[in-house]
Amino acid sequence: xxxxxxxxDAGYQKIKSKCKSNKVYVYLHINNKEYEFKLDxxxxxxxxxxxDQKINFEGFDSLSYEGSLFNTATSSxxxxxxxxxxxxxxxxxxxLNSTILVSKTIKNQNAGINFIKCFDxxxxxxxxxxxxxxxxxxxxxxxxxxxxxxxxxxxxxNELVVSAKQKGFSEFPLNAKIISVANESVTEGxxxxxxxxxxxxxxxxxxxxxxxxx
Numbered sequence: 001x002x003x004x005x006x007x008x009d010a011g012y013q014k015i016k017s018k019c020k021s022n023k024v025y026v027y028l029h030i031n032n033k034e035y036e037f038k039l040d041x042x043x044x045x046x047x048x049x050x051x052d053q054k055i056n057f058e059g060f061d062s063l064s065y066e067g068s069l070f071n072t073a074t075s076s077x078x079x080x081x082x083x084x085x086x087x088x089x090x091x092x093x094x095x096l097n098s099t100i101l102v103s104k105t106i107k108n109q110n111a112g113i114n115f116i117k118c119f120d121x122x123x124x125x126x127x128x129x130x131x132x133x134x135x136x137x138x139x140x141x142x143x144x145x146x147x148x149x150x151x152x153x154x155x156x157x158n159e160l161v162v163s164a165k166q167k168g169f170s171e172f173p174l175n176a177k178i179i180s181v182a183n184e185s186v187t188e189g190x191x192x193x194x195x196x197x198x199x200x201x202x203x204x205x206x207x208x209x210x211x212x213x214x
Contacts, residue, residue: 007122007131015092017130024123026111026130029090030100031057036109043112046140047089051104057084063143067164067174068153070106079105080167085142091119094134097141114140152178152198160186160195162211172204176211183208 008014016027024039030047037047049055062084069081082102089098098115118139122131150172151164160178179186181194201207 010133012120012122012131012133013092013094014129014131017128019123019125019128019130022125024130026091028111030098031088037111038108039116040108040110041113041116043110044114045101045112046098046115048101048103048106048108048110048112050107050109051080051082051102055102057087057100057102060084060087061143063147064167065164066167067151067162069151069164079103081105083143089139091132094132096139098139099141099143146202148199148202150198150204152195154191154195158188158191160191160198172209172211178209179212180210181207 018025018036025036026039027034027036029035035049062082064083065081066079068078081104084100084102086097087100089096096118118135118137119132120135124130147166149166149169150162152160153163155161162172162174162176162178165172165174178194178198181197184190184194186194198204198207198209
């Protein structure tokens with residue numbers, strides 16, 4: 001009881017939550033609707049919500065991607081991903097704006113490390129309680145203005161291919177094999193270097209890329 005008093009005096013607040021099997025779930029209101037999220041430090045984003053026809057974020061700016069955008073230990077996703085920005089989010093009595101990923105490929109509703117790190121946490125498994133305090137790290141609320149247009153990956157056949165792209169971009173088709181970058185042929189010796197170069201370059205049009213189907 002003394003510890004509870006101390007953390008409340010230190011600016012923490014108890015929030016609606018659930019602690020189960022070493023998993024922590026928190027409840028947030030997003031755009032005036034309550035959602036349950038599992039805290040997932042392995043997810044590098046803020047929030048991911050599986051696609052549902054009832055979800056309506058119309059009126060909010062977004063970036064849309066298609067293709068294989070995420071990798072797990074055993075597989076890759078393949079489908080449409082929509083990143084919305086400046087969505088109102090409330091945790092306890094803390095009001096913020098955040099980016100939200102609405103995914104047609106990810107089935108779990110998680111809150112990632114970019115959300116978790118914006119708060120200080122006290123988790124009491126025995127009492128099934130979670131206390132939070134906002135720290136000085138800002139929650140990402142806008143999509144990156146220099147967000148990538150295309151993504152590449154090395155497939156199972158050890159080929160460099162176009163793995164994902166922003167919707168509306170059509171210069172490089174999904175799954176097209178990339179055979180040269182910046183006038184240099186892709187080989188076994190440089191394929192990793194080429195993949196890294198492509199995935200840190202926003203505008204592939206600057207790299208004089210040639211694909212097998214062009």
